[in-house]
Amino acid sequence: MRISETFYSIQGEGTLAGLPSVFIRTAGCNLRCRWCDTPYAYRQTGGSERTIDSLVEEVMRHPTRFVVITGGEPMLAEGIHDLAKRLVDGGRHVTIETAATLLPRGISCSLASLSPKLKNSIPGTEVPVAVRRRHEEGRLKPDVIREWLDHYDYQLKFVVCSGSDIAEVIALLDALGRSVDPEKVLLMPEGVDDGGFAAKTDGIIAACKERGFRYCDRLHIRLYGQTRGR
Numbered sequence: 001m002r003i004s005e006t007f008y009s010i011q012g013e014g015t016l017a018g019l020p021s022v023f024i025r026t027a028g029c030n031l032r033c034r035w036c037d038t039p040y041a042y043r044q045t046g047g048s049e050r051t052i053d054s055l056v057e058e059v060m061r062h063p064t065r066f067v068v069i070t071g072g073e074p075m076l077a078e079g080i081h082d083l084a085k086r087l088v089d090g091g092r093h094v095t096i097e098t099a100a101t102l103l104p105r106g107i108s109c110s111l112a113s114l115s116p117k118l119k120n121s122i123p124g125t126e127v128p129v130a131v132r133r134r135h136e137e138g139r140l141k142p143d144v145i146r147e148w149l150d151h152y153d154y155q156l157k158f159v160v161c162s163g164s165d166i167a168e169v170i171a172l173l174d175a176l177g178r179s180v181d182p183e184k185v186l187l188m189p190e191g192v193d194d195g196g197f198a199a200k201t202d203g204i205i206a207a208c209k210e211r212g213f214r215y216c217d218r219l220h221i222r223l224y225g226q227t228r229g230r
């Protein structure tokens, strides 16, 4: 498998925040979010080739049962189904962090961490027109999101830049036509440092208080910024 990096750290986002976890970051992504915090994982040619055996062995060396398979877009990675199955069968709790644009196809998964991309993710003129168009056309797949919701324990994470993003989240939840527990809807501020978060936090907390959504901090960025491997 093409792997961008592996590391042992604490989960910084979501309902499992704070738990020591082994991270496996696959290489390659089908999207190109404007605010992506792991741009080095875009490229399918980045990272190195790893066998599933070596990844499983590395995971098992760490004193935690929590594993996070992330990206890039992990559902693109060849071998992802075998890797996830080996880890779940081995007693690990496996979170798959995906933008939910690709079907699960029966993947073994303890928690599907779904992060559908809102309009605020659309890149600007810094990327070629074709890349922007591919992102716009591919970023939101309601049918795929429903497949994940219907078959897995999940959390829905949204990166929020402004109040209009929250309205977009509410419209998407309505359009999905599923009974989504608001506690499983996580709103997190866009930003790469504390200053960036601060400007957005008040609006997000107000929406959480009104709707019952969960405010989601980004602990790993507060602690480590955008440093790789932490």
Ligand code: SF4
Pocket: 029, 030, 031, 032, 033, 035, 036, 037, 038, 039, 041, 042, 071, 072, 073, 099
């Ligand atoms: S889906 Fe994730 S890895 Fe891909 S561009 Fe968006 S933020 Fe970056």
